[in-house]
Amino acid sequence: MxxxxxxxxxxxxxxxxxxxxxxxxxxxxxxxxxxxxxxxxxxxxxxxxxxxxxxxxxxxxxxxxxxxxxxxxxxxxxxxxxxxxxxxxxxxxxxxxxxxxxxxxxxxxxxxxxxxxxxxxxxxxxxxxxxxxxxxxxxxxxxxxxxxxxxxxxxxxxxxxxxxxxxxxxxxxxxxxxxxxxxxxxxxxxxxxxxxxxxxxxxxxxxxxxxxxxxxxxxxxxxxxxxxxxxxxxxxxxxxxxFVADFISNANFYEGEILEFSYESVIVSVNNLEFSVLPEQCDAVYQKGDGVYVAILPQSVTLSSYYPPENSHQVVGEIEALSFNGYSIEYEITFQETFIRVVAPHNFTFVDEYLVKEKVLMHFHPSSFHLFTTKES
Ligand SMILES: Nc1ncnc2c1ncn2[C@@H]1O[C@H](COP(=O)(O)OP(=O)(O)OP(=O)(O)O)[C@@H](O)[C@H]1O
Ligand SMILES: [Mg+2]
Known part of the structure; x- marks a missing residue:
């Protein structure tokens, strides 16, 4: 040749x-x-x-x-x-x-x-x-x-x-x-x-x-x-x-149920909370009532300070533990009887650190979620 x-x-x-x-x-x-x-x-x-x-x-x-x-x-x-x-x-x-x-x-x-x-x-x-x-x-x-x-x-x-x-x-x-x-x-x-x-x-x-x-x-x-x-x-x-969500993105995994599925809007429930998900981040076409595995990336959740009273749209969590590694802070947070790891950037210019036992508001963007049919591969 x-x-x-x-x-x-x-x-x-x-x-x-x-x-x-x-x-x-x-x-x-x-x-x-x-x-x-x-x-x-x-x-x-x-x-x-x-x-x-x-x-x-x-x-x-x-x-x-x-x-x-x-x-x-x-x-x-x-x-x-x-x-x-x-x-x-x-x-x-x-x-x-x-x-x-x-x-x-x-x-x-x-x-x-x-x-x-x-x-x-x-x-x-x-x-x-x-x-x-x-x-x-x-x-x-x-x-x-x-x-x-x-x-x-x-x-x-x-x-x-x-x-x-x-x-x-x-x-x-x-x-x-x-x-x-x-x-x-x-x-x-x-x-x-x-x-x-x-x-x-x-x-x-x-x-x-x-x-x-x-x-x-x-x-x-x-x-x-x-x-x-x-x-x-x-x-x-x-x-x-x-596998990629776990091995590369260190995602949190939950079992969820589809409440609504169309090309415009996907709603999934996880532990009685309802979340909006981007349709392109679902690995299959689902029906209402289908069970799914929901991966949430730790960097995709943002935290802010919580001031009572709580309203029904807010997700409030409590800091269980945190580890500081210079570039970022990894929080272990309990919410709705479940647990999530959230990684927040460490920023000198904002008061962005929360303490153990402190309550925080959690903000989930639709792009935080990835839906999978099974847990395998
Ligand atoms: N000469 C060999 N004879 C028999 N099995 C082998 C041989 N070389 C590799 N394997 C097997 O083939 C598979 C792939 O091995 P490989 O060395 O390519 O893995 P790797 O991804 O480089 O792993 P690591 O990250 O541990 O280096 C493993 O199950 C290993 O045990
Ligand atoms: Mg090798």
Missing amino acids: SDQKDNPVVPHLELRAVSKTFVGARNTKITAVDTFSLTVQKGEAITIIGPSGCGKSTTLRMIGGFLAPDSGEILLHGVSLTGKGPEERTIPMVFQNYALFPHMNVFENIAYGLKSRKKPMDSIHHDVAMMCQMLNLVGTEERFPHQLSDGQQQRVALARALVLKPELLLFDEPLSNLDARLRLQTRREIKKMQKLLGITTIYVTHDQSEALSMPDRVVVMNRGSIIQVGSPREVYNNPRTP
Whole structure:
């Protein structure tokens, strides 16, 4: 097939119904990846998020050529990669354990890929120096991996991959060994480099904030399959399944009953309270009297101070507990013999903090609610 590299219509990477099954103990079959299909454009940053064991690393290894799919096809610039091993694909991968060469110093580790590509020595020196500058490694060039901190080792692993100026770069939980602050810093560095160099990246993580803050699109996986793909905002604000509402949006779940259902208006009752819901946020067409699962996103409820007397349209709750984390405050609130978690921004300019046992008014916007037929998947 002709080279489709610069054809903008041909995606950079395409996975077509890729599946992989492993044989487990006593010959049981483990479906690690199940008909996974995804199209990735050049320069796009993708994160894949899902619980442990859902098939993230297996998917990445198949793209890198370390594992062969049982069925389906992977295409790079429109050309099938079937039968090509990792050496032929030359898609660098950055892992959780940095896998640096222990007997080589920082310079040699970073230069390794360039040397094996027979680049001239002066250009190797120039490129390695640039990487050390960008990733804050200047001064460590002569040290060996055991003489570096975890964060420095991780940045060397990153530099070693980036110095090759790859068009496509795979990351498998690269930051999970770092402390929270360093993780945030390295996350910003990766994002900056990715955009600056226009590298297509597939980044696997089970950290929700990493999955949402880094990519152009996030892919949510569960049990080997893609559950939802979209921009971080789309997926977070509009979870299409209870699994996504729970795993990505940390939603509160309730059993409810449909009181009214039409294309203009949906009314659901939850614990004898009536709420108006947006029709497009219902996963099915319902009838009056149908039972549903109602997901309420913790950031979508707003609180205000309560002053008696109460009127019949107000929902009054009582603060049970709160936790302050700097950016926001998470309240645990009881209302109508039920319980809800509400996350409110922490704002210096307003008196926006409530105390335990304090009564508050709760405001539910129609977009707070997502209705699902079942609790599953
Ligand atoms: N070589 C193997 N032999 C047998 N089963 C395997 C093998 N590799 C992976 N699996 C199984 O395939 C499934 C998917 O594994 P995978 O490593 O892709 O998960 P993951 O999403 O990366 O999880 P984690 O977040 O824990 O890294 C799991 O059930 C795992 O036990
Ligand atoms: Mg994994």
